[in-house]
């Protein structure tokens with residue numbers, strides 16, 4: 158994968174999501190000398206990546222040596238007010254600012270950045286760490302084709318990219334795929350506990366649940382069939398799966414109701430984080 162750069166790629170915030178993106182970029186050929194991480198507390202996966210690859214790190218955005226091609230903002234939405242003034246000083250006229258912060262609108266960045274600054278708002282997810290993430294993204298009118306290509310290269314190093322033509326959809330993307338991995342991990346946890354209730358020991362039940370969730374995910378990934386067909390393939394008429402699905406798919410309070418309520422709660426929280 159090629160990254161066309163006029164200046165460094167700066168990652169502001171190398172926590173869980175920032176480190177996942179960074180791992181993807183380096184794995185797909187972004188040279189560590191082209192990366193600067195801004196992180197007041199370099200630890201965990203990001204510190205390990207630095208040990209392995211030796212990119213530079215600074216504590217503050219004001220310490221950057223030259224205007225970046227792109228600043229990827231991966232700090233918590235709640236911390237953004239302290240980041241905006243630093244961003245405004247460090248972004249040059251050719252810098253694209255790409256935020257992955259939940260809820261934070263393009264307009265909130267534009268208010269703090271010099272007029273005409275290119276801003277992309279993106280929402281990735283943690284499978285980015287293994288190149289199997291998916292990101293929804295949308296840019297403002299100042300994003301050039303070259304800047305869009307650069308952002309697309311950085312995001313596609315982490316998996317699939319879906320460009321949206323309406324920023325209003327980003328909170329829904331956040332609720333489905335940004336937060337979505339947590340729903341699937343909860344499914345694995347819950348399935349393991351349910352296995353214990355059915356008589357299995359904890360370790361065996363977790364082994365079965367983990368392999369089932371990851372195997373079903375991989376089958377969905379590789380198969381041409383849609384999820385409905387794959388589900389039907391498991392379900393023998395009058396059999397065990399049908400018995401379980403009659404509980405999960407019951408008309409009131411079934412998985413459909415619960416997941417819809419959960420996704421709408423995540424979407425609402427995204428809006429709140431932005432205001």
Ligand SMILES: NC(=O)C1=CN([C@@H]2O[C@H](COP(=O)(O)OP(=O)(O)OC[C@H]3O[C@@H](n4cnc5c(N)ncnc54)[C@H](O)[C@@H]3O)[C@@H](O)[C@H]2O)C=CC1
Nearest residue numbers: 170171172173174175231232233234236257258259281282
């Ligand atoms: N964790 C996830 O699954 C996803 C997270 N996001 C977004 O990514 C962003 C980061 O989330 P996580 O990586 O989960 O959080 P995190 O807390 O693990 O990482 C945030 C990092 O930003 C650093 N940071 C850098 N400059 C900072 C400053 N000036 N003030 C405060 N902290 C500063 C913190 O030290 C920390 O390491 C959030 O905005 C979140 O909405 C987006 C998609 C998925």
Ligand SMILES: O=C(O)[C@@H]1CCC=N1
Nearest residue numbers: 258259331335336337
């Ligand atoms: O929980 C959050 O707010 C972030 C955004 C999407 C996933 N994690």
